[in-house]
Amino acid sequence: MQSEICIKMYPTCKLVQGSKFSAVYDLDRRQLYRFDSAYYPLFSELEKGSWREGTEQGLEPDAAKQVVVVLEMAQTNEIVYRTSDPAGDMFEALSEEWHSPHEMQNCIVDVADMDHDWIALRASLDELRCPGLQIRCFSDLVDLQKMLEILKVFGGSCVANLQFVIRWNEELDAIDWGEVCSRYKNLLFVKLHGAQTERRISWQQFPAMMDRLVIHEPKKIASERDCGAIAVGSLSAPSAKLFAELHSFNGCLHRKISVRQDGSICNCPSLRASYGTDLAKLPQISAKKEFRAYWTLKKDDMAVCSRCEFRYVCTDCRGYLGSDLSLEKPARCKYDPDTGLWDG
Amino acid sequence: MHELDLKLLHEADRDSLPLGIRTIYEKEIGDSQREKRIYRIDKFGANKFVIFALEKPISRI
Numbered sequence: 218m219q220s221e222i223c224i225k226m227y228p229t230c231k232l233v234q235g236s237k238f239s240a241v242y243d244l245d246r247r248q249l250y251r252f253d254s255a256y257y258p259l260f261s262e263l264e265k266g267s268w269r270e271g272t273e274q275g276l277e278p279d280a281a282k283q284v285v286v287v288l289e290m291a292q293t294n295e296i297v298y299r300t301s302d303p304a305g306d307m308f309e310a311l312s313e314e315w316h317s318p319h320e321m322q323n324c325i326v327d328v329a330d331m332d333h334d335w336i337a338l339r340a341s342l343d344e345l346r347c348p349g350l351q352i353r354c355f356s357d358l359v360d361l362q363k364m365l366e367i368l369k370v371f372g373g374s375c376v377a378n379l380q381f382v383i384r385w386n387e388e389l390d391a392i393d394w395g396e397v398c399s400r401y402k403n404l405l406f407v408k409l410h411g412a413q414t415e416r417r418i419s420w421q422q423f424p425a426m427m428d429r430l431v432i433h434e435p436k437k438i439a440s441e442r443d444c445g446a447i448a449v450g451s452l453s454a455p456s457a458k459l460f461a462e463l464h465s466f467n468g469c470l471h472r473k474i475s476v477r478q479d480g481s482i483c484n485c486p487s488l489r490a491s492y493g494t495d496l497a498k499l500p501q502i503s504a505k506k507e508f509r510a511y512w513t514l515k516k517d518d519m520a521v522c523s524r525c526e527f528r529y530v531c532t533d534c535r536g537y538l539g540s541d542l543s544l545e546k547p548a549r550c551k552y553d554p555d556t557g558l559w560d561g
Numbered sequence: 562m563h564e565l566d567l568k569l570l571h572e573a574d575r576d577s578l579p580l581g582i583r584t585i586y587e588k589e590i591g592d593s594q595r596e597k598r599i600y601r602i603d604k605f606g607a608n609k610f611v612i613f614a615l616e617k618p619i620s621r622i
Binding site: 249382468473 | 613614615616617618
């Protein structure tokens with residue numbers, strides 16, 4: 218017996234309903250397809266596998282007229298497939314559970330007028346199996362020599378993604394970055410702020426850099442208050458990992474620990490709460506219930522963000538709001554999901 | 562901010578698309594995997610386009 222042809226969405230494509238616009242995230246290809254929410258009922262039926270050709274249920278008249286074109290586009294981009302094979306029902310939805318072997322995912326350390334105890338920090342981050350560390354210096358304190366000194370401290374540590382955001386000086390222009398990257402394998406990214414010109418140094422200048430990147434940026438970074446804007450350029454490409462994490466956790470604060478320029482320990486330097494200054498105690502501090510309260514501030518619980526089609530590619534910012542535990546949209550987000558427009 | 566290479570846009574394709582359906586023209590930029598970004602431009606997203614970074618950022622400074 219010939220089964221009826223139906224159209225189904227691939228299980229690694231996820232439908233995300235927004236206000237003005239909705240989206241399909243292709244988690245395999247890391248692409249985001251955005252469309253007017255008038256077409257949401259169509260994609261919803263496709264996701265459920267219950268769409269049949271010739272039916273336009275639930276669509277507005279204008280959208281209903283475009284169903285054939287929309288389906289062609291979705292098929293061309295391999296969001297959906299046609300099948301008469303009942304085996305198509307055997308695909309299981311992609312799991313949205315999130316797990317990690319790392320007690321902490323990343324750490325921010327700000328530096329201005331005082332230095333930190335890098336050896337104690339390394340011991341704590343090793344205990345937490347923390348793979349990401351970004352050191353942000355707003356003064357001249359972290360120069361070339363200091364950067365090399367810190368790199369030595371973190372050699373052979375759990376930190377596999379070490380990033381520096383430091384103030385540019387002429388001495389940094391003379392560096393053989395290929396040699397530095399060869400020696401310190403966990404140095405992945407350097408941003409030199411306050412540089413004379415904008416430029417990028419990569420494997421094209423120094424093949425030994427491989428996929429590492431050094432950016433010269435003329436804009437000066439004065440403090441942690443220069444962080445947190447959600448604008449063009451700040452969204453992440455869709456991925457199964459990020460999609461799962463943002464369903465249950467906050468994209469920025471989940472498993473993040475930070476050190477302010479004054480040495481106080483916090484979730485993020487742009488938040489208010491602090492937890493002492495003993496860098497040897499990061500594992501104990503990060504286990505505290507009040508420290509972890511920020512981890513579950515997820516987009517689905519934020520009134521405006523829960524209507525945004527970008528909510529599972531946006532890693533959020535909880536800084537600069539009325540309270541640290543606020544569920545307002547990010548203070549520096551320039552997108553309005555109800556109009557679908559970016560401001561500025 | 563990075564300049565958009567308008568030569569990537571295919572105006573004929575854009576005009577043939579139905580109202581409200583996005584079209585994506587993308588260009589990967591950046592000199593390394595470390596900061597590969599993808600421009601995604603949709604027809605009805607006003608005058609702004611969106612850039613997606615391939616990696617989750619530690620901070621946005």
